Amino acid sequence: MTEDRLTPLQIQAFARHLRLEEKSEATMEKYLRDIRAFARWLDGREISKGLSAAWKAHLVERGYAPASINAKLSALNSLLEFLGLGGCRVKFLRVQRRLFRDAGRELTKAEYQHLLDTAHRLGQERLGLLVEAMGATGIRVSEVRYLTVEAARQGKAEISLKGKIRTILLPGKLCRKLLQYAQKQKTASGAIFRTKSGKELGRRQIWAEMKRLCGHAGVDPRKVFPHNLRHLFAMVFYRTSRDIVKLADLLGHRQAGGPAGPQQHRDHPHLPGDLWRRTPADAGPAGTDLLITEFAFRHK
Structure with a gap:
């Protein structure tokens, strides 16, 4: 052309x-x-x-x-x-990679829990369950469609995105909640989170609903967006396990069989930068199920 x-x-x-x-x-x-x-x-x-x-x-x-x-x-x-x-073609702006995230924009576990409580208090069951699922698994907003009835039954979701396939483990308590919600919505198979018309939820709608929830929950809206739930998952996982390589695998940032390190995240450093400055040498063995269960904050 x-x-x-x-x-x-x-x-x-x-x-x-x-x-x-x-x-x-x-x-x-x-x-x-x-x-x-x-x-x-x-x-x-x-x-x-x-x-x-x-x-x-x-x-x-x-x-x-x-x-x-x-x-x-x-x-x-x-x-x-x-x-x-x-x-x-034009050159990109040169941006210095931040090694530390702005603490003022970090979503805390207490704020996360308050969002869940507020959603349920307002009767927004779908939104509350969606926020919980994203926080407990670290999935991207574009991967929500992989939270299916079949995945909840198996306790894991197979995600195929950006040319890579990875497995996300789903905590047992979350699976039970997902299946109960699907049954209530009469969803026998496929994606669990859908609009009233039956279409899969899009990122714009998810973003908008989360922003509205902030106002009711009294949480700074700058902290509440889908990807920050992913950061919260990463921080809690790392603090529990000290296993940066396993974390990179779970988040889908490491090539199969390849090393994990800051060089792989130069363009999209989704892993909190300060994690790369720590060494997992003192990390003891820990199972993924234990870590994710720990992250579930014992939701009722």
């Missing part, structure tokens, strides 16, 4: 390309949203190196966080390669 003007047909072709590349639905949605924003900003002008750089500057002027800008540039560069316009 050599057309230098971005058209709806090209965006549709790019969407098909992403699907053939086996990108996840969440990634496709994000890329296409960013590309359409670029197309609106471009306003019919021919794509050029100068305009690509100008869009990058535009994003900076708008006050987007550096990580958000780089995510948008990743989508743009992918599109440019697809269109045969690799010479118009």
Whole structure:
């Protein structure tokens, strides 16, 4: 393709390309949203190196966080390669990797429990169970669809995402709650968390419901987003086990048979950075079931 003007047909072709590349639905949605924003900003002008750089500057002027800008540039560069316009690619912003997370944004176990209690008090059973499931397993919001009736019966979920397959163990108490909820909703098979119309919950809806829950629970909304539940799981798991390698396996950040370390998380350091500065040399043997059960906080 050599057309230098971005058209709806090209965006549709790019969407098909992403699907053939086996990108996840969440990634496709994000890329296409960013590309359409670029197309609106471009306003019919021919794509050029100068305009690509100008869009990058535009994003900076708008006050987007550096990580958000780089995510948008990743989508743009992918599109440019697809269109045969690799010479118009732009460099990412250089962001110093933080070794320590902002303690003010860490969700505590007490706040986590308060969210659960508030959800149940408000009669939001689905949301409360979803928050509990994400906190007790460390799954990504894009992996919620793998929490199925079949997985709850087996006590484990097989997750296939980003070209990797891994197994998530589900605590027995959580499995019982998931199956009870599924039975109440008359869900005999497949994804447990669904909308009233029967569709699987999307990340936008999950995010929005969690933000609304913050107001009722009196928890800082900056702390409550799906990925922070993953961080909470990581912190509790590590403090219990001191096993950074096992944690990397559970979170899906380590290549099969490969080492775990900060070099694997340069672009997406999902594991709390301060964990990499600690050594698990003093860690004793600990079973995953024990650790996850410990993380369940003995929910009633």
